[in-house]
Amino acid sequence: MGSTEKKALGWMEWLRGWLYLLYEMLFQRITASHLQNPLPLPPLNDLTCIITGSTSGIGLEVAKQLAESGAHVVMAVRNSKAAHELIQKWQNEWSGLGAPLNVEVMEVDLLSLDSVVKFAKAWNARLAPLNVLINNAGIFSIGEPQQFSKDGYEAHMQVNHLAPALLSILLLPSLIRGSPSRVVNVNSIMHCVGFVDTEDMNVVSGKRKYTSLVGYSSSKLAQIMFTSILHKRIPAEAGISVVCVSPGIVHTNVARDLPKIVQAAYHLIPYFIFSAQEGSRSSLFAATDHQVPEYCGVLKADEWPVCALISHDCRPMNASEEAHNVETSQKVWEKTLEMIGLPADALEKLLEGEEVQCKYGLNNEE
Ligand SMILES: NC(=O)c1ccc[n+]([C@@H]2O[C@H](COP(=O)([O-])OP(=O)(O)OC[C@H]3O[C@@H](n4cnc5c(N)ncnc54)[C@H](OP(=O)(O)O)[C@@H]3O)[C@@H](O)[C@H]2O)c1
Numbered sequence: 001m002g003s004t005e006k007k008a009l010g011w012m013e014w015l016r017g018w019l020y021l022l023y024e025m026l027f028q029r030i031t032a033s034h035l036q037n038p039l040p041l042p043p044l045n046d047l048t049c050i051i052t053g054s055t056s057g058i059g060l061e062v063a064k065q066l067a068e069s070g071a072h073v074v075m076a077v078r079n080s081k082a083a084h085e086l087i088q089k090w091q092n093e094w095s096g097l098g099a100p101l102n103v104e105v106m107e108v109d110l111l112s113l114d115s116v117v118k119f120a121k122a123w124n125a126r127l128a129p130l131n132v133l134i135n136n137a138g139i140f141s142i143g144e145p146q147q148f149s150k151d152g153y154e155a156h157m158q159v160n161h162l163a164p165a166l167l168s169i170l171l172l173p174s175l176i177r178g179s180p181s182r183v184v185n186v187n188s189i190m191h192c193v194g195f196v197d198t199e200d201m202n203v204v205s206g207k208r209k210y211t212s213l214v215g216y217s218s219s220k221l222a223q224i225m226f227t228s229i230l231h232k233r234i235p236a237e238a239g240i241s242v243v244c245v246s247p248g249i250v251h252t253n254v255a256r257d258l259p260k261i262v263q264a265a266y267h268l269i270p271y272f273i274f275s276a277q278e279g280s281r282s283s284l285f286a287a288t289d290h291q292v293p294e295y296c297g298v299l300k301a302d303e304w305p306v307c308a309l310i311s312h313d314c315r316p317m318n319a320s321e322e323a324h325n326v327e328t329s330q331k332v333w334e335k336t337l338e339m340i341g342l343p344a345d346a347l348e349k350l351l352e353g354e355e356v357q358c359k360y361g362l363n364n365e366e
Contacts, residue, residue: 017192053137057252117361120170129178194221248312250279
């Protein structure tokens with residue numbers, strides 16, 4: 001059990017976190033050598049999947065491969081023009097190989113909680129089942145000054161944790177309709193160097209100096225903590241598995257903000273870094289493998305409420321020691337609900353089929 005007074009990661013935890021990161025970077029290709037690339041998928045014609053951030057990197061690969069396996073794919077993106085262009089390209093490449101891909105685009109900007117609510121309302125209004133939600137979109141604004149969303153939250157925290165949390169909860173009615181269903185949160189090994197101060201989620205108090213690393217790693221840890229409580233609170237009968245994945249160190253646009261010289265170095269070490277297709281395997285595995293719900297069920301029965309975390313090599317991995325801090329996880333749960341404008345009993349109400357009112361998205365004109 002962690003102490004409520006903890007102000008930062010202990011230096012041993014911090015060092016261990018960096019060693020995990022280094023280990024993943026150096027050995028991910030070896031530890032994942034048993035995996036095929038692309039990951040073979042079964043026919044998925046009965047599956048409806050929403051994937052956020054599917055215009056680039058890991059999300060793009062996930063969306064394409066799910067669609068090619070027959071799933072109905074909803075690209076939840078902020079740049080719908082780019083998404084439509086991709087669909088056109090995929091359809092052209094796919095023509096003659098099977099039925100046209102079943103892909104559509106819906107707009108959502110995770111920097112706006114109004115936009116998230118609007119998206120969820122539009123999807124729920126279809127009264128259609130949702131089988132898989134992949135919260136993939138994320139930012140790591142390396143070296144950039146601290147930024148805030150129009151909702152007033154630190155940008156990494158909002159895009160990587162708060163907005164996906166709101167989306168997951170608001171889509172519960174559709175996930176229940178699509179049960180057995182899954183929520184897959186694309187997390188990161190960097191959660192191991194993160195620390196969440198629930199009194200200072202925006203890193204503005206001056207207790208910690210803000211850097212993009214602090215913003216990113218805290219948001220990823222907050223997501224695991226929140227998911228753990230969500231996982232524990234959803235009754236097994238609801239048939240919804242919630243999982244986090246660590247995709248590995250992957251060559252994507254996530255490095256777009258790196259200084260040019262570091263980007264050049266990044267290109268020089270392709271042996272160590274996964275391609276986006278290799279990096280998509282853990283998300284695809286978490287979204288489709290039949291063992292995942294069983295594994296989540298086993299963890300649910302555990303006294304220690306940590307959600308399933310799937311590694312870059314599609315094996316279960318342990319979240320950081322700090323992610324096991326039950327008191328902080330509970331606080332992260334409460335604080336998150338407050339920040340995303342939901343009542344404390346939102347989950348229970350939605351599970352019972354009742355409506356909940358969110359503070360955001362009340363004004364329907366965008
Ligand atoms: N690459 C890695 O080494 C690595 C390692 C661990 C974890 N991850 C995680 O993997 C996930 C995918 O990242 P990636 O590496 O594939 O990066 P990426 O190529 O930069 O893709 C990120 C996607 O998120 C979207 N996005 C960003 N801000 C958004 C917003 N406000 N609203 C809606 N969509 C938004 C982007 O859309 P635009 O194109 O419109 O900006 C893009 O489609 C992230 O959660 C990241 O943290 C990546």
